[in-house]
Amino acid sequence: MKTWKKIGLVLLVILIIFGVWFYPKYKMLNLTMHLFDEDQIVHNFRSFDAVWPVSxxxxxxxxxPFPKGKSMELPTNFKYNGKDVDTQEFLEDSWTTGFLIIQNDSLVYENYYLGNTESTRNISWSMAKSVISALMxxxxxxxxxxxxEEPVELYAPELKGSSYEGVRIKDVLQMSTGVKFNEDYGDFFSDINRWGRGFAMGNSQDAFAATLDRELEPGTINHYVSINTHVLGMVLKRATGKTITEYMQEKLYNPLGMEFDGYWLLDGDKMEMVLGGLNLTLRDYAKVGSLFLNEGMFNGEQIISKNWVEASTIPxxxxxxxxxxxxxxxxWWIPKGEQGEYMAMGIYGQYIYINPTTNTVIVKLSANPKYNDDDYLPSNDGPHVELYRAIALSYLPVEKPVDLDSTIE
Structure with missing residues (x-):
């Protein structure tokens, strides 16, 4: 009996150790597998810190905080492909969780939906890429x-021998690395979903980046590869000698006087998920937009050089x-048009829209479970741009010409 008790005790200890090690990974993997389920997506997008390691x-x-300006009413409708779209229905049908407008550096509209509030930290997805660009x-x-113009392996030598060897930092910034990658979130076996499942298990993002193949000459074709931004994170971390969180805290978070705590998701090596793991409030995302609108200047301080802002937002x-x-x-994404607009965009409906002509910043956070359905109007970027334009153009002086041939399809 004593022997069986000892065996039982050993098995119990093994089970406890296994549970302590595996259960957090199980929670992260389970969240990943059900991340976009219609009955969970809204909660998931604002609750990563309850499951994931964060900094x-x-x-x-x-x-x-932004000063309050004269409140504005949203347009009742806006035009897309020659048809009227009801604004409130569009916001509801795209599962909007927050919507904010900054006009002339003042807050003129702010609203929250589906349980989000002014203090809710919501995941940015790929809007984080624009923040990493600012830090670069x-x-x-x-x-x-x-x-x-320098190659990335000069700062991240572990990329020697990979498809990123010889690729300029500029090519990575412009999503023109020539790396082969399938970014289809609706394809279970796509590269981005393979990466996501590995991230959920705590795997190294550095190691994943080094496994990718090259299919094109760098600097020739714009092909969106989220892991490119992770490579920028590798360069930034090694060049500054600081974690992404430490560097952002010092160079952006403190100077901008952010109103609420934020956080980054971390992989098993405690490296930030720079390609989309930033979590901020609606107002604090707007600070990033306002900083770029003002050519890198905030509160009398040049935080980002004017030259970098221009280079970042002009193809x-x-x-x-x-x-x-x-x-x-x-x-940064640049819509077709003549007003100098540019945008940070993230999957499932995250946007920071900046219009220098009208001095407007618009931020929209969403949790659209129908995002991968291109036939569903609110899942497309085009009508979002037209909504933002309808708002921004209401502030445009009548004597300024408006380009009417810039509709985004």
């Missing part, structure tokens, strides 16, 4: 990164020009 961005003691610009300006080569829809800058 915290602390709201500074000196906060800089600071590192270049301060000399930690000497030039974006400078034939392969990144807007076609029928969007061009691409340094991790």
């Amino acid at each position: 915290t961005l602390e709201a500074p003691s000196t906060k800089h 610009g600071i590192a270049v300006e301060e000399g930690d990164i000497k030039s974006i 400078d080569g034939p392969h990144v020009q807007p076609g029928e829809s969007f061009g691409y800058g340094y991790q």
Whole structure:
């Protein structure tokens, strides 16, 4: 009996150790597998810190909330492909969780839906890429990164021998690395979903990046590859000697006087999920938009160089020009048009829209479970752009010409 008791005790200890090690991974994997389920998606998008390892961005003691401006009413409807779209129905049908408008650096509209509030930290998805671009610009300006013409392996030597060897930092910024990658979120076996399942199990993102193949000459074709942004994160971390969280805290979070704590999701090596794992409030996302609208200036301080803001938001080569829809800058999307607009965009309906002509910033957070259905109007970027334009153009002085041939399809 004593022997069986000892065996039982050993088995119990083994089970406890296994449970302590495996259960957190099970929770993360389970969340990943059900992340976009219609009955869970809204909760999931605002609750990652309950399941995932995170690093915290602390709201500074000196906060800089937006001043309140004259409240505006949203347009009753807007035009898309020649048809009227009801604004409120569109917001509801796209599962909007937060909507905010900054006009002339003042808050003129703010509303929350589906249980979100002003203090809700919501996942950015790929809007985080634009934030990483901003941090890269600071590192270049301060000399930690000497030039974006340099190859990435100069800063991240573990990429030697991979498809990223010899690729310029600029090519990575412009999503023109030539790396072969399937970004289809609706395809269970796509590269992005393979990466996601590995991330959920705590696997190294650095190691995943080094496994990808090359199919095109770098700098020739714009092909969206989320892992490119992880490579930027590798470069930034090694160039500055700081974690992404530490660097963002010092260079953006404190100077912008963010109102609430934020956080980054971490992999098993405690590396931030820079391609989409930033979680901020609606207002604090708007701070990033306002910073770019003001050419990198905030509260009298030049936080990002004006040159970097311009280079980030103006396509400078034939392969990144807007076609029928969007061009691409340094991790920013540029709609076809004449107003100088640009956007940070994330899957499932996350947007920071910036219009320098009208001095407007619009932020929309969403949790649209029908995102992968292209036939579902609210799942498309085009009508979102037209909604933002309808709002922004209401502030445009009548004497300024409006380009009427820039509809995003």
